[in-house]
Amino acid sequence: MVKTAWVFPGQGSQAIGMGSDLFARPAAQDRLQQAAQILGWSVPEICQSDDDKVSNTLYTQPCLYTVESLLVDELRQQGQQPDLVAGHSLGEYVALYAAGVFEFEAGLRLVQRRAELMSQASDGMMAALIGCDRDQLDQQLQERSDVVLANDNNAGQVVISGTPDGVNAVMAAIKSKRAIPLNVSGAFHSPMMADAAAAFQPLLDAVTFQSATVPVLSNVDPTPTVEGAVLKDRLIRQMTGSVRWREISLQLPDEGIERVVEVGPGKVLTGLIKRTCSGIALENVSSLADLAAE
Template sequence: MIKTAWVFPGQGSQAVGMGADLLELPGAKAKFSLAEQILGWSVPQLCQGDEEKLSRTLYTQPCLYVIESILADLMRQKGHYPAVVAGHSLGEYTALYAAGVFDFETGLRLVKRRSELMDNTSGGQMVALMGFDRQQLELQIQYSQDVVLANDNSDGQVVISGKPAAVEGLLAKIKVKRAVKLNLSGAFHSPLMASAATEFQQFLKATRFSDAKVFVLSNAEPAPTTNAATLKQRLAQQMTKGVRWREICLQLPQEGVEKVIEIGPGKVLTGLIKRNSPDLELENVSTAAQVPN
């Protein structure tokens, strides 16, 4: 039996048209209907509509959570189960759902609140960097009070986050092959999210978590755990701490994982895993048709 991990993508993987093939599936219909009651708007309509609106944090996060959850359900219906789960940023919520930590509705209510708080933040900047000297970058971040490593995706690709002037100042001090400013409202995964994180924590505190049925590798701490209290604590830290995806990728083989299935739109995570842990077998499930029998 091949030991498999399921990983779930986050913001940036969304695409107009995602989930279109799920609309007529009975289980999916029920989830789309419940989501509309909770959100006050239709996930399928949003996903088939305007790209600019879909790319707004307020809508992107719930849409990804709902579609990824339905695809995870389809995987289980076909008799597939993971030994380990992980998710990139927002994807961690779907990973926790897939691990049985909370039910679909609980997860969606958490994602709804998270997306509202993050959408309301401003005054920050995030920049993706490709091709740089890691030692030089880490040294400059160490000297800067207002820039952090928000997404450590691979040795050659990271995202920095912080106050715009500080981010620009840091970029002027390092050599980088390519720097891309992300179209996001705030400095996600940085201390600048502290007020939003504090408000979210009150909401999170009232939410019941169960022990996970499989190991979870969290963004804030990639060491595997199934403990409900630990998983909740790590999720509480996620908004202000960096996504340690490179370390998660390196941890997968340590857990005996041989195959990784990315569940959700796009192939961002399998691309990163290939760079970090090239010996792992990779598969993508973005549609119902791609769910293996």
């Protein structure tokens, strides 16, 4: 058997119409009804709204979690099971669901609260740096206390997060092919999210984390574990900690992974892994048509 990892994208991979073919499946109806009761709105309606409501953080995260969970359920119905899982930021919640750490409902309630808190964050700024001088960036970050590395995606793509003055200063100080301010409400994955993380903690504390059925690589610590308590501790730190996706990618071949399936809309994660690791077969499952090809 080919050793396979499932990886789950986060915010930024959403698209109008995502999940449309899944929503019509009889097997999805109970799940979608359950989601509507928790959220107070319809995931299919938001995903298919032409005014791009799905890109509003308040809606994006619950919609991605629901769509990706439905894809997990379909893969399971086909008898498929990963040997390892990982998710990028919000995607880590789907990875934990896929690994049996918590049930769909518990995960959705966590994601709903996370989305509320992150959408309310009004301070701070984030920017993507493409093709930057990494040594120069590291030096800048060491010299400043108001900017951190939020997403270490691969050697050629990172995201910084912090105060607007700090982020703009770093963008101006280092060489990069492109520097792109991100359209987000706050400085996610930075210490500036400490208040949001503290508000999130009581709900997270109330959820029981089971031992994972397969190892999980977490954003803040990309070493594999199945221990529920460890996975919860890592998730607690995720809101203020960096997404260490480059290290997750490098860990895959070390764990003997030969095939990676990105479960969810878009091809962001397989693109990042392709630029970091050679020799791993990469696939994408975002629709029923993709599932039929599996």
